[in-house]
Amino acid sequence: MKNFEFKNPTKIIFGKGQIEKLSQEIPENAKILMLYGGGSIIRNGIYEQVKEALSGYEVVEFGGIPANPEYSVLMDALKVIRDKNITFLLAVGGGSVIDGTKFLSSAAEYEGETPWDILAQKIPTTKAMPFGTVLTLPATGSEMNSGAVITRAETKEKLGMGGTGLFPLFSILDPQVIQSVPSRQLVNGITDAFTHVLEQYMTYPSGAILQDRFAESILQTLIEVGPKVLDDPTDHVAASNFMWSCTMALNGLIQKGVPTDWAVHAMGHELTALYGIDHARTLAVITPSHYKFNFETKKEKLAQYAERVWNITEGSLDHKASAAIEKTEEFFNLMGIDTKLSAYTRDYHGTAEEISKRFKERGWTGLGEHQSLTPDDVQEIVKRAY
Amino acid sequence: MKNFEFKNPTKIIFGKGQIEKLSQEIPENAKILMLYGGGSIIRNGIYEQVKEALSGYEVVEFGGIPANPEYSVLMDALKVIRDKNITFLLAVGGGSVIDGTKFLSSAAEYEGETPWDILAQKIPTTKAMPFGTVLTLPATGSEMNSGAVITRAETKEKLGMGGTGLFPLFSILDPQVIQSVPSRQLVNGITDAFTHVLEQYMTYPSGAILQDRFAESILQTLIEVGPKVLDDPTDHVAASNFMWSCTMALNGLIQKGVPTDWAVHAMGHELTALYGIDHARTLAVITPSHYKFNFETKKEKLAQYAERVWNITEGSLDHKASAAIEKTEEFFNLMGIDTKLSAYTRDYHGTAEEISKRFKERGWTGLGEHQSLTPDDVQEIVKRAY
Incomplete structure (x- = not known):
């Protein structure tokens, strides 16, 4: 820690x-x-x-x-x-x-x-x-x-x-209040909160045992109540746990004492700025591509997430880690969120190069928990999300 | 919630x-x-x-x-x-x-x-x-x-x-700092924090899904790092997670939106006042007896705790709930904590009556998450803890 x-x-x-x-x-x-x-x-x-x-x-x-x-x-x-x-x-x-x-x-x-x-x-x-x-x-x-x-x-x-x-x-x-929120925005909220937790959790093991379990608690709760909220926004148990989970996902607590990533947000913000895509949806587009690209450095935490959150206990570490990425993408898809950029805009060609160029122009410091992602890496991650 | x-x-x-x-x-x-x-x-x-x-x-x-x-x-x-x-x-x-x-x-x-x-x-x-x-x-x-x-x-x-x-x-x-704490006090600390979580968790299901998972996270962490702290107080991962767990166990977060018990503390405080027994040890004495006496009202949460914290997934709800009480007592015993009053004082006869009398004198309002425990109930719980 x-x-x-x-x-x-x-x-x-x-x-x-x-x-x-x-x-x-x-x-x-x-x-x-x-x-x-x-x-x-x-x-x-x-x-x-x-x-x-x-x-x-x-x-x-x-x-x-x-x-x-x-x-x-x-x-x-x-x-x-x-x-x-x-x-x-x-x-x-x-x-x-x-x-x-x-x-x-x-x-x-x-x-x-x-x-x-x-x-x-x-x-x-x-x-x-x-x-x-x-x-x-x-x-x-x-x-x-x-x-x-x-x-x-x-x-x-x-x-x-x-x-x-x-x-x-x-x-x-x-x-x-969620009873009058359009389901599109509820889905965005669930996805946004879910990704907030991932940004503070899906890095590498750092001996922050309690923070890991808190992060997993929020993910488990969102997976349990997310579909219920969409199905019946008057369900008070689902609504209140959804609301409190969103707050706890980004009130600072789970990020204390741990490495954090936030590269998904950095890339996602650019997609919103360029195409006006809903914030949460840009995160769902970048997340799977980012985790696949950074598989080697993230696979230990991906496997822990697979076991504790998705109950995937069989197979090798690599298998579990891969399965966790699939499960995450499925969760987004199930709620009606597309996880490919091409579903949101026809003009996606050149997006990867443009985002990479923008980051360079703003003074590159390296993205991700190791500050090790280069502009070329970003270009590749965005490209794989087309 | x-x-x-x-x-x-x-x-x-x-x-x-x-x-x-x-x-x-x-x-x-x-x-x-x-x-x-x-x-x-x-x-x-x-x-x-x-x-x-x-x-x-x-x-x-x-x-x-x-x-x-x-x-x-x-x-x-x-x-x-x-x-x-x-x-x-x-x-x-x-x-x-x-x-x-x-x-x-x-x-x-x-x-x-x-x-x-x-x-x-x-x-x-x-x-x-x-x-x-x-x-x-x-x-x-x-x-x-x-x-x-x-x-x-x-x-x-x-x-x-x-x-x-x-x-x-x-x-x-x-x-x-824990490197210079006598192991007796480390054991007390682990037991104290563990019981704090139980007081805010071991009641009845109230639809507070996230709070339940946070409480379980702290219990799981204490079970994992407690023995490591006792074994090697210089282990920074164990020490830091132990320390942060103790803080999170009673900083208000996990008690929000849920019913709480605190009857164990009420009875435990009297044992300290009467015999000078370490606070944490009085809690370990009262906890198993309290949960056995209130088995019917607490068994749903006891079974949830059995499954999620102790990984007891087989058997009936009653079986799991009972096994969870045993596991808790074993955890205390393993760390060298006695869970019977007679291990701490020879003068235990009449203690149950004395505590019951004291509560009555202070103006009885009923103990526990339902405020339903009577002076006679308290007398019986303390007696069963002899």
């Missing part, structure tokens, strides 16, 4: 009917900017619940934050924060709205001229405007971590940011 | 050689009271490491906090805090020193006349003097939670306290 530091101060308020607790968590005199996405919260009644819980507060609204939160839209929101002297941000949405809110929380206190620099120059956020979240779509884990990913259409870029200042003050997680 | 709230703001600094980071965590102008136990930290070199890390600070010392931190000793420490205008407490020790420090942290800010009232009247601590810990003995989990248990010899009482103000600001966990 490696040395690590862990601190996660976000307060989680979990369960049915918890949105009404909002007013216990927001300072009395706060001037709130309520941020949301395309308006689904108005159709599913969450908007009403939130507004009711906020009665008595001064609330300004900013809707229309798109999936893959767009910098230019967020800059409009930043203007509202400044013009209206906002003191508290409330994200009501999924990972995109929450990530956008994190950017705003940082940008509102940023003293430089161009907030994009927070992303481009990787400036850690230690001071930020306080914010809370009401999660409407379990997937990214953003509700209990200090990271965000922001997209800029103008330059086709998708970059990450983070820092100790970016933990939500609180997050309200009511599993009932 | 039940509704829950979760927030744990303690910063964990985990790994080899981390004690030197102390000065990064304590405010510059702090006037520190450094609290420790019987002086083992002087013999094993941790005292030197801490003092070196604190050079530049004004540090007052208070040693001699006994196992089962004693109220009268703590009242002496409280006098030092007041006389010397202390502003920060640093616990260097195991659960007893940390629990004692938590009491002091609360008492230092308490406005009533008699600090014992915090315990006797169950007053939650929301405001407390800031404190950190350097953990020297993995066991109780006190380093990352907001609870404490204090003993008062004068009245043979052992009572709990807690509150949002009682989370350590930080805790430094260096697994190397």
